[in-house]
Amino acid sequence: MKSRKTAILSVVFFAVLVLSSLAGALSIGQIPARNGPVTPSEATLVAQKHLHGASEHIPNFEDWKNSKLSRPVVYYFPNGTKSAYEFTVLVNGKPDGFILVAAQRYMPPILEFGKGEAPSTRIHYAQKVAMNKGYKVGNLIYYGALTYGLQIGSNKMLSLVDRKVQNVPKNIKFHFRKSTSIAENEILKPTTSRSSVFPLEDGGSDEHLVSVVRSIQGVPAWTSTDKGGASTQYPFNVGSARDPWIDWDGCAAVAASMIIAYYEPQLKDEWDREAVIDVLHHTMGIDDNTGGSVWTTQVVGIENFKEEWDYLRGWIVYKPVYHDFTATFYEYWTDMDVISEVNNNHPFMLGLENGGRASDGTGPYGNHAVTGVGYIAACSEDYSNCELVYIEIHDTWNFETHYIYNGNWIDADIIKVRAS
């Protein structure tokens, strides 16, 4: 549960990072006085229009067509100026996602949006921590990259991500790469005609980009915890028992196990987690002494998983596996491959050669296999063109979710997996 919340918050967290990377450098200075604030009703119109656009143009956002928006939650810059309005998207009365609309006219109108919990849902945890530590709680803060928090004094905030105290600058200045700002947007001009005010109907003349956050729900984030060095031979080690190989079961086995468990949720408890990893270690032919494997054996190992599990069932393992798995290797892949896999709820394996660090500093990954479960992309406003910025990964080393910048490696390949 904790892991899931952290994952969701991380999605939001790094969406902000993306926004900042799109917007350009964040530097300290004066907020431009021109243009002024966006009113809540104006922001609601922007959010409603975006709701409509997303449901029409983005795969798997169709259910937003008949959705409703919550009342906005207001975020502030550290100096007390409004920075953003957060709207929770309600599908059949239940939260399904969020839209973050700029609260100042010099900013791009849509800062970010996505499925999953709205960032402000995390505020209760931060408030609790603040109260326990005796801090006086102020505004909800948002001022750009890595800056979601709860104000606790004039120049400090409690991060919504790790609930640690951070210093905040007194004045913020955004430099947006794109010239179009919310002030130039037709939607904010006074009008009585609803159909004429929506910018997405302007034929794509607006140039600013939108940060799209997507994450596949239900993919576990885990690592292997059973020890190695046992004299027991496979398959009698399958499960939580010590393994006949080294402590590390192999990154590919752990990465693939999360995909298997996504399709076979009955295998998510601790014993089954270790069993799936051990069986994959066997079917993938992972080196017992190093934990190493190559993509060719990884593909075969995934495809042979069910057959091996069925063979062991009744005397080593007891729960059924319902799906047959196929795996396909892509040496060459595009941003749209990752976006499409995630949009269609297909977690995938990402093979890294000399992989760098995740955005939270985990790593460097080196030659490593991880599970891809989401992305943050920068899309044109009509979503006709998206650039993959981050891939959300479960890195097999812990129970957390991470983001790796697209291209933060010498080379990378993907293995798409299908269950039938």
Place this chain on the structure above:
Amino acid sequence: MKIKQSQWLRGFLFFLLLFVLLATFYLPHSLLRNDGNDIASNSCLECVLKEMLLHFENRTEEKWLSINVSGFDTGFEGTVSNGTTPFNVALFVYGNFSECMDQFRFLKSNLTGDVINGSENRFCMWELLGGDESYYIECSEFKGTGVLIVVNGHDWQSVAKLTWRFPTQRCIRPGTRIVIQTGHQ
């Protein structure tokens, strides 16, 4: 005695009726299932073709291969682009892998050029030919089908690089590397 005969007759008629009913329900259904399998099988072959062509832009269908390839279930022959340069590409999907291998060997013996590189194992065989015209030919098992790939271009280096865009389950294509992923922390 008459009563007994009548009971036999009624029993016979009952079983006849039962047989007709069963035949009415089960026979067409089983035939439909067969049809369904054929349709499913065909659509899967189409899926394979679609997946093979996923990373190519500006696809134009036109016949360019001078050697006749036969026996395939579905295929594509034409030009594709890697974004800048057009290449001739032919893709033939076989339900039967051994047929694909036969055609691979047939092509291999009929295409001329210097052999730059090649690989052959149980599930994938390929050969890269250089010369005035460069060719790459491959037959590999892919999702239970046999896929025959022919790529033609002016220089073998760019032809080899283009092959990286085809998804695979078995082949180590020319110029690609195997990286051992240990993932040790």
